Amino acid sequence: MALPELLRDRLALPVVGAPMFIVSNPALVIAQCTNGIVGSFPSLNARPPEQLEVWIRQIREACEAHAAAHPQAKVAPFAVNLIVNKANSRLEHDLEVVIANRVPIVITSLSAPDEIVPRIHAYGGIVLHDVISARHARRALRSGVDGLILVCAGAGGHAGSLSPFALVSEVRAFYDGLLLLSGAMSNGQGVLAAQAMGADLAYIGTRFIPTFESNAADAYKAMIVDATAADIIYTPLFSGVNGNYLKPSIAAAGLDPDNLPQPEPGGGYRKRDDRPAAWKSVWGAGHGVGTITAVESTAEVIARLRDEYTAARRALALAG
Numbered sequence: 001m002a003l004p005e006l007l008r009d010r011l012a013l014p015v016v017g018a019p020m021f022i023v024s025n026p027a028l029v030i031a032q033c034t035n036g037i038v039g040s041f042p043s044l045n046a047r048p049p050e051q052l053e054v055w056i057r058q059i060r061e062a063c064e065a066h067a068a069a070h071p072q073a074k075v076a077p078f079a080v081n082l083i084v085n086k087a088n089s090r091l092e093h094d095l096e097v098v099i100a101n102r103v104p105i106v107i108t109s110l111s112a113p114d115e116i117v118p119r120i121h122a123y124g125g126i127v128l129h130d131v132i133s134a135r136h137a138r139r140a141l142r143s144g145v146d147g148l149i150l151v152c153a154g155a156g157g158h159a160g161s162l163s164p165f166a167l168v169s170e171v172r173a174f175y176d177g178l179l180l181l182s183g184a185m186s187n188g189q190g191v192l193a194a195q196a197m198g199a200d201l202a203y204i205g206t207r208f209i210p211t212f213e214s215n216a217a218d219a220y221k222a223m224i225v226d227a228t229a230a231d232i233i234y235t236p237l238f239s240g241v242n243g244n245y246l247k248p249s250i251a252a253a254g255l256d257p258d259n260l261p262q263p264e265p266g267g268g269y270r271k272r273d274d275r276p277a278a279w280k281s282v283w284g285a286g287h288g289v290g291t292i293t294a295v296e297s298t299a300e301v302i303a304r305l306r307d308e309y310t311a312a313r314r315a316l317a318l319a320g
């Protein structure tokens with residue numbers, strides 16, 4: 001479909017840098033936006049809550065300054081991710097900050113954003129909601145969202161289990177609006193494949209963890225550089241929700257990743273205290289780790305994604 005006005009002619013590559021708990025920070029988001037892809041961060045990364053407004057202003061000012069200094073450059077809009085559930089005691093505060101600062105794109109996760117959408121639309125922002133099934137996609141559309149993010153098998157962090165081939169086709173059968181696809185894309189060929197399947201934009205997280213700008217610990221970045229898809233395990237054990245994690249980080253936390261305790265019904269450990277901290281000591285990453293071979297700048301990563309994407313398009317055109 002045609003991209004919403006907000007995104008038209010603003011992207012150097014059809015990619016959104018996905019929000020990642022602890023990992024995403026203003027430096028990463030600014031580097032993503034000024035290199036022509038949407039950058040985003042979970043509002044919960046800005047701590048204490050008063051930092052959220054500081055981060056938003058910092059990102060906006062840096063992007064505006066870059067656009068003024070480089071009038072020909074494509075500078076993408078940024079997004080803030082809100083976790084919509086009762087456990088998020090910051091939701092109303094963070095939503096008010098987002099509205100007061102007219103954040104262009106809001107990415108909502110977990111519950112359908114019924115009450116959020118009209119408040120974002122009131123100032124001209126758009127809402128993208130992430131889902132793991134066609135049922136959740138239909139539910140989100142009833143909230144009036146402007147786009148769906150399909151979080152498919154192999155995605156880093158909390159992920160779905162469906163093949164992107166299956167879920168994109170199922171959702172496209174009833175939805176012709178803005179569609180983003182997530183899960184294990186680490187190169188430009190993957191971005192083109194997402195479009196070939198029927199998505200408009202690729203939604204990429206793990207690829208940006210081992211960048212100079214990201215807030216991930218150095219050992220976490222190095223672990224991703226060393227890992228292949230066989231080092232990723234999908235389990236609800238650490239957060240109560242199914243997600244993909246790096247096995248070596250589980251081993252470093254003192255557990256055998258190949259013989260993990262059985263999760264309780266409903267997922268997770270029986271006693272919260274027994275649980276190594278998901279995200280802090282047990283690190284999330286998707287199946288796309290295998291093609292990541294160095295810690296680099298975000299600009300270098302995006303330049304390579306662009307080159308690969310262009311080469312893949314050319315190769316397909318020649319083959320056709």
Ligand SMILES: Cc1cc2nc3c(=O)[nH]c(=O)nc-3n(C[C@H](O)[C@H](O)[C@H](O)COP(=O)(O)O)c2cc1C
Pocket residue numbers: 018019020021022023042081108109130151154155156157158182183184185203204205206207283284285286287288
């Ligand atoms: C370490 C990590 C933390 C994440 N935290 C969040 C989050 O706070 N909110 C969210 O909506 N998605 C979160 N995600 C999911 C990403 O936004 C995205 O769906 C995923 O990274 C895409 O798959 P990929 O990592 O294979 O590219 C996280 C992913 C990772 C790897």
